[in-house]
Amino acid sequence: MKLTSYGAAREVTGSNHILDVGGRKIAVDCGMFQGHRVDAERKNREFLYAPSDLESVILTHGHCDHCGRLPLLCANGFSGNIHSTPACRDIAGLIMADTAHIQAKDAEWLRKKKPGHPFQPLYGISEVVESLNQFVTVGYKRPFLVTDGVRCEFRDAGHILGSAMAVFRLEDGREIAFTGDMGRAGLPIIRDPQPIGDVDYLVCEGTYGDRLHDPIEDAENELAEVVNATVERGGKIIIPAFAVERTQELVYYLHKLTLEKKIPELEIFVDSPMATNATSIFRVHQECYGPEIQEIFLEEHINPFGFDNLHFTTSVAESKKLNEVEKPHIIISSSGMCEAGRILHHLKNNVENPNNTILIVGFMAAHTLGRRIADRVPEIKIFGEPYKLRARVKILNTFSAHADYNEILRYVRTFDLNRLRKIFLVHGEESALENLKGLLLEAGVKAVEIVDPGQEYEMP
Numbered sequence: 444m445k446l447t448s449y450g451a452a453r454e455v456t457g458s459n460h461i462l463d464v465g466g467r468k469i470a471v472d473c474g475m476f477q478g479h480r481v482d483a484e485r486k487n488r489e490f491l492y493a494p495s496d497l498e499s500v501i502l503t504h505g506h507c508d509h510c511g512r513l514p515l516l517c518a519n520g521f522s523g524n525i526h527s528t529p530a531c532r533d534i535a536g537l538i539m540a541d542t543a544h545i546q547a548k549d550a551e552w553l554r555k556k557k558p559g560h561p562f563q564p565l566y567g568i569s570e571v572v573e574s575l576n577q578f579v580t581v582g583y584k585r586p587f588l589v590t591d592g593v594r595c596e597f598r599d600a601g602h603i604l605g606s607a608m609a610v611f612r613l614e615d616g617r618e619i620a621f622t623g624d625m626g627r628a629g630l631p632i633i634r635d636p637q638p639i640g641d642v643d644y645l646v647c648e649g650t651y652g653d654r655l656h657d658p659i660e661d662a663e664n665e666l667a668e669v670v671n672a673t674v675e676r677g678g679k680i681i682i683p684a685f686a687v688e689r690t691q692e693l694v695y696y697l698h699k700l701t702l703e704k705k706i707p708e709l710e711i712f713v714d715s716p717m718a719t720n721a722t723s724i725f726r727v728h729q730e731c732y733g734p735e736i737q738e739i740f741l742e743e744h745i746n747p748f749g750f751d752n753l754h755f756t757t758s759v760a761e762s763k764k765l766n767e768v769e770k771p772h773i774i775i776s777s778s779g780m781c782e783a784g785r786i787l788h789h790l791k792n793n794v795e796n797p798n799n800t801i802l803i804v805g806f807m808a809a810h811t812l813g814r815r816i817a818d819r820v821p822e823i824k825i826f827g828e829p830y831k832l833r834a835r836v837k838i839l840n841t842f843s844a845h846a847d848y849n850e851i852l853r854y855v856r857t858f859d860l861n862r863l864r865k866i867f868l869v870h871g872e873e874s875a876l877e878n879l880k881g882l883l884l885e886a887g888v889k890a891v892e893i894v895d896p897g898q899e900y901e902m903p
């Protein structure tokens with residue numbers, strides 16, 4: 444058995460690992476590289492192996508850096524099955540279609556700006572639809588045959604809806620598990636990361652291998668404090684949030700806080716067509732729900748993602764009308780880093796009023812408007828016009844879907860460390876992986892390898 448990583452090796456995007464079992468090749472994830480445009484474009488376009496050589500693909504979850512190149516893989520000759528959980532397939536379908544849409548818009552914009560620009564989208568919507576036809580979905584804890592002599596089983600990864608860790612069992616008894624992106628215990632909606640049992644090898648992510656998060660238990664109370672303080676000032680709360688998972692988590696918490704009367708009954712607007720579509724996926728995948736959501740909502744027959752004062756705006760006209768709503772309310776809109784989309788209109792209309800709050804709940808990359816707001820830059824530009832940032836800015840660091848290093852260590856300790864022969868570290872920046880490697884060795888793991896891109900590792 445051999446492992447080769449063609450993405451997310453000493454970096455965080457482009458997840459793509461190939462497991463070779465006696466010449467039969469299985470890919471785990473086939474994600475998009477993100478970052479500097481020219482560099483990412485080159486890496487995204489070319490495969491360093493023949494896609495037609497793969498027998499099947501296992502998809503751990505629907506984030507773009509894990510599923511974003513699947514349509515291209517299929518268009519380039521991969522004809523096997525893509526195995527995922529049912530919710531993962533639905534989320535991936537939404538994300539891949541959105542990626543095709545963004546690329547088409549980028550190409551159009553570039554050609555308008557620089558006529559003759561060679562940029563071509565990696566794929567279009569028809570390739571997305573073709574690839575969706577190759578999905579075969581399997582629930583958690585339902586072992587299935589991937590190829591002759593290799594079985595696979597999904598376990599909850601606790602990261603986003605439908606996210607899974609994948610365990611491979613060979614006929615000779617060897618077992619290898621992939622964490623995919625490892626979530627955290629206590630996240631709302633979904634279940635906590637579930638133990639896998641014991642394996643010989645583990646391919647583990649290390650995004651936050653050198654960082655600790657604020658406790659997730661604080662998220663609800665912090666959110667209530669921000670809402671109540673803003674309502675007292677008569678202001679509005681504007682929340683830039685990613686359309687998938689973060690928006691639904693916010694809706695879930697706000698619903699729960701309203702039911703518990705910890706915040707007043709406010710109008711809440713989800714103003715993002717993508718978030719509206721994502722929320723309908725969350726509504727139907729009850730098989731992914733954790734115990735809390737079952738207890739608070741399902742047993743009472745209450746829809747956690749739909750209540751009287753929650754509105755999903757669809758048309759642009761409806762979105763624009765939100766500016767006329769005078770009394771305090773909450774707007775959740777994308778994009779998450781304030782780079783495009785409807786959030787820009789809401790920021791433009793609201794950043795200059797000191798009674799309002801801009802609530803930051805996600806990571807803001809350098810050089811984005813979201814980062815400038817988080818850094819409280821006094822004057823920001825929106826659609827090329829300057830605006831004074833007078834609204835309050837509140838940052839909640841409790842919302843993270845990735846395990847920090849203590850949470851990774853706690854998870855690794857659930858394995859029999861005598862049996863575990865080696866941990867391969869992927870999906871992290873250099874410093875995070877080095878730090879995590881040290882901590883794992885200290886914790887008693889026998890061998891830890893930071894995976895190099897394109898390098899083949901034997902697993903005897």
Ligand SMILES: [Zn+2]
Pocket residue numbers: 504506509602624
């Ligand atoms: Zn992810």
